[in-house]
């Protein structure tokens with residue numbers, strides 16, 4: 001179908017996620033048609049290098065035959081099996097066991113969801129159940145980070161620390177609180193790692209003291225804040241927050257929806273700092289976007305407390321029709337095999353220096369104030385003045401302008417707010433593709449710099 005016709009239909013009927021409705025009606029949909037490896041093709045035949053893995057999820061690249069085969073075979077054999085009433089399917093059971101094998105040692109039990117938002121939502125519900133089970137019903141307050149993202153379920157969006165997810169949605173709830181994020185480039189007290197970590201720990205302690213430890217359930221965080229603008233805390237931050245939670249007697253819930261499955265190098269970001277969370281949410285790279293699936297992993301202690309409280313007969317009333325969907329599970333098993341035996345994680349690690357260097361070299365560009373990354377997730381922060389770190393006027397829509405120009409140059413990445421460009425290339429990227437990414441990116445930044453409004 002012609003793009004023109006599809007765009008007309010889209011304007012009339014399709015509501016897009018996290019999109020300005022009227023802006024979208026004016027702009028129209030960008031319609032993608034196919035993909036292979038790190039490349040996308042749009043409906044008009046333009047070839048695009050994808051530097052964002054879809055939405056930080058297609059870690060394997062597009063068009064991987066073995067994943068398509070795994071899905072097809074499972075669809076032919078058994079397209080659906082419920083998890084209710086103790087039913088199950090082989091791929092779901094095997095995927096749960098494989099996840100536990102790969103995840104931090106503290107995590108033993110897996111609840112499957114359709115994505116990240118409902119994994120966070122499941123965590124919130126099970127945590128409430130857990131504290132009621134323990135006879136500590138007052139422990140119901142949650143703490144998360146400003147600029148954090150934990151999806152957009154009706155309660156999870158309140159843990160998200162981004163104003164557009166709260167505005168007009170009556171969030172955050174009165175039991176949801178946020179502390180400052182560890183944002184090295186804009187840390188008012190400077191960029192000293194130890195000071196940044198100490199400030200975060202202190203902020204958490206202060207917030208728990210203010211609410212009363214008997215009232216606080218958990219602290220939620222991403223190891224690297226993704227949707228908040230790829231904010232990379234110092235190495236050691238995650239471990240320090242984990243230890244702080246232990247000493248404060250609150251649960252530590254880590255959201256690895258973006259950072260999981262090799263995005264930062266190891267299988268999970270927790271691994272790099274030997275962090276053992278009480279709960280962990282994953283999605284995206286679990287199925288590399290080929291089929292929707294997320295998961296909540298929890299410790300044996302949480303699982304057992306819930307099981308004991310329910311007793312011998314009562315169902316634990318949390319569930320979805322598509323929990324542990326067998327087709328998604330079959331996809332997940334094959335995707336995990338590709339990361340490990342298929343060598344994708346190793347390729348990601350081997351290629352990371354090309355990514356890091358490419359971003360760092362752009363620090364000399366007049367528009368770029370900060371370049372940051374860990375593994376294959378990174379960002380450039382744009383500033384109007386490098387010394388004062390002054391941002392450009394939001395009315396200029398500089399990141400959008402740059403990503404629109406990049407698209408015309410055959411490159412796709414993500415614009416955040418008024419100052420950040422985010423990158424998350426697939427783990428299958430080659431050295432040549434990194435060369436092309438930075439060639440096209442630099443050319444785009446140069447072109448935008450020439451625009452009279454920007455100059």
Ligand code: PMP
Pocket residue numbers: 114115116117118120149150151152222226227255256257258283284294
């Ligand atoms: N948590 C994090 C850290 C995420 O990045 C996302 C998605 N960007 C979510 C949760 C929500 O996942 P989903 O969009 O699959 O619901």
